[in-house]
Amino acid sequence: MTHSLQSCATLHNGVRMPWLGLGVWKMDNDEQVVSAVRAALDAGYRSIDTAAIYKNEIGVGRALRESRVPRSEIFVTTKIWNDDQGYDRALAAYDESLERLGIDDVDLLLIHWPGKDKFTDTWRAFEKLYADGRVKAIGVSNFNVRHLEALKRVSDLVPMVNQVEYHPLLAQRELLAYCRENRIQLEAWSPLMQGNLDHEALRTIGAKHGKSPAQVVLRWDIQHGVVTIPKSVTPARIAENANVFDFELSEDEMALIDDLNRDQRFGSDPEKFLF
Numbered sequence: 001m002t003h004s005l006q007s008c009a010t011l012h013n014g015v016r017m018p019w020l021g022l023g024v025w026k027m028d029n030d031e032q033v034v035s036a037v038r039a040a041l042d043a044g045y046r047s048i049d050t051a052a053i054y055k056n057e058i059g060v061g062r063a064l065r066e067s068r069v070p071r072s073e074i075f076v077t078t079k080i081w082n083d084d085q086g087y088d089r090a091l092a093a094y095d096e097s098l099e100r101l102g103i104d105d106v107d108l109l110l111i112h113w114p115g116k117d118k119f120t121d122t123w124r125a126f127e128k129l130y131a132d133g134r135v136k137a138i139g140v141s142n143f144n145v146r147h148l149e150a151l152k153r154v155s156d157l158v159p160m161v162n163q164v165e166y167h168p169l170l171a172q173r174e175l176l177a178y179c180r181e182n183r184i185q186l187e188a189w190s191p192l193m194q195g196n197l198d199h200e201a202l203r204t205i206g207a208k209h210g211k212s213p214a215q216v217v218l219r220w221d222i223q224h225g226v227v228t229i230p231k232s233v234t235p236a237r238i239a240e241n242a243n244v245f246d247f248e249l250s251e252d253e254m255a256l257i258d259d260l261n262r263d264q265r266f267g268s269d270p271e272k273f274l275f
């Protein structure tokens, strides 16, 4: 299942999504994002996670076009920002993202945050894009169980993915179980705790396998069945983060990492991020 960087999770509509991709938040639109995406594609990555609000879709698009890897082999995710929620606005925002990326469609389109009260209208727009064959998969981000339940009441189309903050300090057990039951693929943002990797358990386990704390965490994600998108602008780290398919954490090691959970966030709480 997870033998190489090109190994994929299968979403509930049959679309295949790489278990590991590059996140590009906080990368500049110009040289920085272009060179990071290029380094990732050269290292074998086949999945890139951007968003309209990252303001680097143009650079991501340039890197895709300049790469020798065919577009059809690269899984591209983007997200509709909070200001663009609502039926008409979401449809227009998708076209604007495609224009910036310079591609005909994306592999995965996400509602970036549930916000307050517009996400069901935005979801109707996503259903239309999906029904019209304009996007390969649709999903949500930062949705808690209550948001997913609200969608279920108005739509038969279950999101294919829910991208949320997920790492050893925020194990999201209830949400992960709910997503599994409902065939929603969980995807981890800030998997590396935004660089806060200094934990004894991660170091000790890593030493046993000849792996870094970052590699241990990314392997833990994948063994929990969670897609992961570490960010780095550093070519050596981009390669390091991808080198997690040649070892396996034991059940005891998984449990030790599970024990680090403190329900601690590095990013915003969806229940409080309400604009």
Ligand SMILES: NC(=O)c1ccc[n+]([C@@H]2O[C@H](COP(=O)([O-])OP(=O)(O)OC[C@H]3O[C@@H](n4cnc5c(N)ncnc54)[C@H](OP(=O)(O)O)[C@@H]3O)[C@@H](O)[C@H]2O)c1
Pocket (backbone or CB within 6 Å): 022, 023, 024, 025, 026, 049, 050, 112, 141, 142, 163, 164, 188, 189, 190, 191, 192, 193, 194, 195, 196, 197, 212, 214, 215, 229, 230, 231, 232, 233, 234, 237, 238, 240, 241, 267
């Ligand atoms: N949906 C959402 O609301 C949402 C929110 C946040 C993030 N995301 C997505 O998730 C992606 C990842 O999250 P993130 O960017 O917040 O943080 P992250 O991937 O958890 O951590 C990135 C930080 O860790 C450092 N780093 C990377 N590899 C390392 C390694 N092997 N050893 C030590 N340090 C390492 C990076 O430094 P350098 O870059 O300097 O190497 C950077 O400072 C984002 O880029 C974005 O695509 C989505």
